[in-house]
Amino acid sequence: MSIFFDRIFKFFYKYISYSFAIVFFSLLGAFFGAFYAYFFGSALIPDFTAVNHPEVVLVFVIATLFAALGHSVEFGVLAPLGYQGLRPDTKKLNKTLRPNETIRHKDILELESILNSIIDFPKENMFAALRYASLVFISVSITHIIYKHPFYELALIFIGWLAAVFVYGGFSYIISDYFTGAKRVEIKKILAYRDVTIHKNHGIMSLKGKFIFLLILILLSLSVLAVFISFENASLVKISAFITMTFFEAVILIFMFFQSINLTLEQINESANSLASGGRGALPILSIDKEFIQFAENFEKATREVGRIRENLQELVEAKTSELRNSLETVEHLKKQQDGDYFLTSLLIKPLSLNKTLGTNVKTDFFIKQKKTFTFHGRENEIGGDICITRTVSLRGKEYTFFLNADAMGKSLQGAGGVLVLGAAVQSILERSLAVQSVKLLYAERWIKNAYQELHHIFESFDCSMLVSMVMGLIDDETGLVYYVNAEHPWSVLFRNEKAEFIKNNSELRKLGTPVKENALEIATLQLQPGDILVLGSDGRDDIEFVTGADLRKINHDEELFLHHVESGKGDLKSIYHSILETGELTDDLSLMRISFKEHQSLPPRSIRKESYELMRKARSNIKENLLEEAKENLIEANKINPENQEILRALLRLLVRMKDYTQASEKFNAYIEEFPGDTDLIYLASFTYKQTKEYGKAIDMGERIRLRNPGHLSNLLRLVQLYLLVGNLPKAEKTLGLASFLTADSKRVESFKTQIEDLRKKVLD
Numbered sequence: 215m216s217i218f219f220d221r222i223f224k225f226f227y228k229y230i231s232y233s234f235a236i237v238f239f240s241l242l243g244a245f246f247g248a249f250y251a252y253f254f255g256s257a258l259i260p261d262f263t264a265v266n267h268p269e270v271v272l273v274f275v276i277a278t279l280f281a282a283l284g285h286s287v288e289f290g291v292l293a294p295l296g297y298q299g300l301r302p303d304t305k306k307l308n309k310t311l312r313p314n315e316t317i318r319h320k321d322i323l324e325l326e327s328i329l330n331s332i333i334d335f336p337k338e339n340m341f342a343a344l345r346y347a348s349l350v351f352i353s354v355s356i357t358h359i360i361y362k363h364p365f366y367e368l369a370l371i372f373i374g375w376l377a378a379v380f381v382y383g384g385f386s387y388i389i390s391d392y393f394t395g396a397k398r399v400e401i402k403k404i405l406a407y408r409d410v411t412i413h414k415n416h417g418i419m420s421l422k423g424k425f426i427f428l429l430i431l432i433l434l435s436l437s438v439l440a441v442f443i444s445f446e447n448a449s450l451v452k453i454s455a456f457i458t459m460t461f462f463e464a465v466i467l468i469f470m471f472f473q474s475i476n477l478t479l480e481q482i483n484e485s486a487n488s489l490a491s492g493g494r495g496a497l498p499i500l501s502i503d504k505e506f507i508q509f510a511e512n513f514e515k516a517t518r519e520v521g522r523i524r525e526n527l528q529e530l531v532e533a534k535t536s537e538l539r540n541s542l543e544t545v546e547h548l549k550k551q552q553d554g555d556y557f558l559t560s561l562l563i564k565p566l567s568l569n570k571t572l573g574t575n576v577k578t579d580f581f582i583k584q585k586k587t588f589t590f591h592g593r594e595n596e597i598g599g600d601i602c603i604t605r606t607v608s609l610r611g612k613e614y615t616f617f618l619n620a621d622a623m624g625k626s627l628q629g630a631g632g633v634l635v636l637g638a639a640v641q642s643i644l645e646r647s648l649a650v651q652s653v654k655l656l657y658a659e660r661w662i663k664n665a666y667q668e669l670h671h672i673f674e675s676f677d678c679s680m681l682v683s684m685v686m687g688l689i690d691d692e693t694g695l696v697y698y699v700n701a702e703h704p705w706s707v708l709f710r711n712e713k714a715e716f717i718k719n720n721s722e723l724r725k726l727g728t729p730v731k732e733n734a735l736e737i738a739t740l741q742l743q744p745g746d747i748l749v750l751g752s753d754g755r756d757d758i759e760f761v762t763g764a765d766l767r768k769i770n771h772d773e774e775l776f777l778h779h780v781e782s783g784k785g786d787l788k789s790i791y792h793s794i795l796e797t798g799e800l801t802d803d804l805s806l807m808r809i810s811f812k813e814h815q816s817l818p819p820r821s822i823r824k825e826s827y828e829l830m831r832k833a834r835s836n837i838k839e840n841l842l843e844e845a846k847e848n849l850i851e852a853n854k855i856n857p858e859n860q861e862i863l864r865a866l867l868r869l870l871v872r873m874k875d876y877t878q879a880s881e882k883f884n885a886y887i888e889e890f891p892g893d894t895d896l897i898y899l900a901s902f903t904y905k906q907t908k909e910y911g912k913a914i915d916m917g918e919r920i921r922l923r924n925p926g927h928l929s930n931l932l933r934l935v936q937l938y939l940l941v942g943n944l945p946k947a948e949k950t951l952g953l954a955s956f957l958t959a960d961s962k963r964v965e966s967f968k969t970q971i972e973d974l975r976k977k978v979l980d
Contacts, residue, residue: 223393224313231293231308233335234286236393240339241282243385246463247347247378248278249456270357277353281346288342301338303331311397318404326410329401333415333502336390343386344379351375377434384427385467387419391502392470395477402498416507424471424503431467435460478506482513489517556597557590559630563601566637570605573691576615578604580807581787585754585800586626599629600752600805603640606691607647609654609661612888613691616644619807620684621703621752623725629803632673632680636726639672640665657915658688658697658891659737659922666699666735673727681725685750694742694811695892699735701725704756704773707780708740709747714780716773717748737922741892744812747785751776754804761798770798785810826852830862833869842873860890871899876906887916894923898930905933910941928957935967939974947971 219239226235290299290308298305310317310328317325351372358368419427439456481498523530571578584598599622607614618640622632643665647653656664666686673680685706687698700706701723705716719738724730742748758770775797783789787806794800829852836845849866856862863886870879883900890896901916917934920927931954938947948971955964 228313229294231290231298232311232397233289233299233304233308234291234293236335236390237285237289237291237339237386239389239393240343240386241285242463242466243343243382243389244278244282244285244346246385246459247380247382248274248350249459267361267363269361270354270363273357274350274354277350281350284349285342285346289339303334303338307331307335317401320404322405322408322410325401325405329398329405330415332394332398332401333417335394336387336502337418339390340383340387343382347375347379347382380434381431381463384431385463387417388424388427388467388470391417391419392474395474398502399481399498406498415502416504417502419503421475421503421505428464428467428471432464435464482509485513485517489520553588553590556586556588556627556630557595559627559634560595560597563597563630563633563637566634566641567601567603568605569602571615572606573613573615575691575694575812576689577810577813578615578617578808579787580604580619580805581791582806583754583791583800583804585803597626597630598803599624599633600754600803601633601637602805602807603637604807604809605644607644607661607688609647609656609658609688610888614658614688615691615809616686616688617750617807617809618684618686619703619750619752619805620682620686621754621803621805623681628680632682635672635680636669636682636684639669643668657919658690659919660915662686662688662697662699662737663735663922666701670726670730674729676727678727678729681727683725683753689742689809689811690891693889693891694744694746696740696742696748697737698740699723699737704751704753704776707749707751707777709749709780709785710743710745712781712784714749714777716777735922736925739892739894739923742811746811747813748807748809749780749785749787749790750807750809752803752805754800754802755779755794755806757800757802758794758798759801769801826856826859826862829855830865833865837869842869845869846873846875860893863890864893864896867896867899871903874906876903879903880907880909894920898927901930901933905937905940910937913937914941925953926957928954931957932963932967939967939970942974942978944971944975944978 222238223235226238287297288300289304290297293299293308298308307328310320310324317328320328354371354375355368358371439453439460567582569578569580580602582596582598582600582602584596584600586597588595588597601618601620601622603616603618605616607616620633620636622629622636624632647661653661669682673682683701683703685698685700685703687696689696698706700719700721702725705718707714708717717740719736721736721738723735755776756770756773758775760768760770779790779793779797782793783791785808787808790806791804794804829848833845833848833852836842836848846866846869849862849869852862853859853866863882867879867882867886870876870882880900880903883896883903887893887897887900897916898920901913901920904910904913904916914934914937917930917937920930921934924930931950934950935947935954938944938950947967951964951967951971958964
């Protein structure tokens with residue numbers, strides 16, 4: 215259909231004129247309107263026929279032909295004869311827009327004038343249609359009145375004329391809009407190339423208005439058809455002719471309406487692709503509908519902005535590159551300064567985290583992998599909040615292995631700051647233990663208590679802004695007895711006979727720096743056997759991110775997974791580390807410490823010899839028969855035969871206390887406690903014995919060791935109150951009594967001690 219119309223248009227354009235080529239199609243609207251008016255009048259007026267109204271019909275036909283002729287002459291049908299048209303703008307169009315002649319040489323003002331005339335052409339054509347339609351109606355009305363036909367018929371004719379005018383005018387506008395589109399685009403391209411704004415004017419009918427016109431046209435056609443059928447004045451031939459005519463008219467208008475939209479959208483697509491490909495993106499839009507013109511104006515603004523950006527793109531890129539380069543240099547400078555701070559901090563920490571054990575029975579090793587790595591002067595280093603320290607300490611003539619595994623709160627530099635403070639404080643405590651004689655005389659429990667309190671007070675001064683979890687303790691190098699405290703650190707692991715298990719305790723200690731109750735400290739003990747391995751580690755051992763195919767992070771929450779790593783690594787730190795990496799990725803600092811006791815030694819069997827066994831059996835029989843002296847002699851003899859047997863020594867000491875031979879019992883307690891410091895029951899018995907021999911200092915030391923191991927031991931606390939009263943230490947007696955009062959309901963006994971304290975205080979004051 216488009217090709218057929220284009221050929222007709224080009225024919226009239228070539229041989230007559232540009233404006234008449236458009237008006238020719240508009241005249242179809244005139245005849246369609248005339249048919250509407252005639253069919254509408256003949257349907258409503260029964261006597262309206264060529265026979266009954268010959269004058270009216272004749273004038274109607276003549277006026278319609280005259281209107282068509284006038285419309286044609288006005289818009290250049292006589293151009294071949296030299297008459298280009300009635301209107302000035304029409305004359306200008308017909309003179310300028312000639313077939314096979316270019317308009318590229320025209321100046322901008324002339325091209326803009328031609329463009330405006332073409333944009334106004336649909337409007338002017340529609341107004342001309344209205345004028346000539348009015349001429350027809352006036353001619354018919356005068357004739358109708360002259361020949362004295364009824365006035366109601368004239369009213370019905372007026373209604374039919376309105377329908378005809380609607381069809382004629384709308385048809386002329388849409389036809390003109392469609393056929394002027396190509397020339398509008400041509401001129402707009404020329405102006406756009408000359409960088410002239412081309413989207414200034416739009417038609418009087420918008421896209422929405424055209425759609426409403428088509429919708430009303432269809433409804434009007436249906437209405438006329440309904441009138442035909444209702445009044446039963448039309449034959450089947452007339453109805454068929456009306457339907458055919460309406461269908462033909464609707465098809466033409468709908469085709470041109472949607473074809474215009476389709477071509478406009480294609481233009482928009484081409485312009486957008488051109489802009490995206492680096493072109494100018496000019497949009498000489500075909501449509502003159504208000505909606506598309508507004509879009510074209512905004513699109514032109516966008517293309518101009520894009521063009522401006524492209525023109526200045528090199529400068530912008532260089533400016534941004536310079537800014538980024540300067541920012542990067544600043545960041546690199548700051549990064550270098552930060553790495554320098556990291557490096558200096560790591561240098562300070564290294565001499566604090568040392569493995570300086572000298573014993574042969576206890577061997578220590580540790581592995582530290584900090585999360586934060588940095589490069590300084592080409593060397594890669596680490597910094598973080600984990601630390602391990604081991605060292606040999608001598609107390610009361612015995613060698614102990616000090617160990618500490620700690621994790622300071624915070625990442626990178628914050629954690630390193632905590633480690634630096636902790637490491638310096640611990641090294642100070644260790645150096646003091648080597649130099650100060652009074653410290654060397656402390657029992658292991660007292661030494662750990664003092665060390666913990668000192669460290670805690672240091673971190674408490676930071677007002678909870680620097681907290682540290684840790685496991686700290688001493689190991690008796692000879693016996694393998696472990697004294698330790700755990701301050702909110704992950705449980706240590708005992709690897710014994712190829713099986714790993716946690717060493718759990720009921721400690722209420724919180725991290726260093728956390729406010730705690732004075733009586734919250736409890737020192738736990740653990741007896742190691744030859745071949746045992748202790749594995750200590752920070753929470754980095756558990757904070758593992760599993761490697762999964764999904765985007766979601768999955769962090770390990772199973773603490774017992776670490777037992778599997780210890781068993782699979784056979785207690786070796788590097789093997790444990792690789793086992794952890796096979797499971798997932800580290801998300802925190804990791805520190806591991808390995809402590810082994812007589813790993814490659816085996817204790818000789820300590821079976822009781824036949825003689826000592828027989829003497830033990832006799833002693834037990836003697837005790838049952840209350841022959842205590844004979845039992846004592848048998849046990850002393852058994853001890854001489856097998857002096858290393860703990861069972862014999864325990865039985866002998868208990869018997870001596872039972873016999874109230876406190877002097878001999880005191881002498882043997884001194885050696886026994888040094889050899890078997892883990893026997894808490896016998897230490898309690900030793901405290902009682904020393905009290906009886908008036909060795910109050912020793913008795914108090916034994917009682918304090920028990921209190922550190924078991925703060926809830928009521929009998930021990932009450933005995934300590936008695937001992938402090940005996941030596942006149944009222945503050946200690948009062949404080950210890952206060953702790954005991956929380957554990958007993960025996961108010962009479964507590965009141966009795968309070969009375970003794972008050973009496974002693976009065977004597978001192980007197």
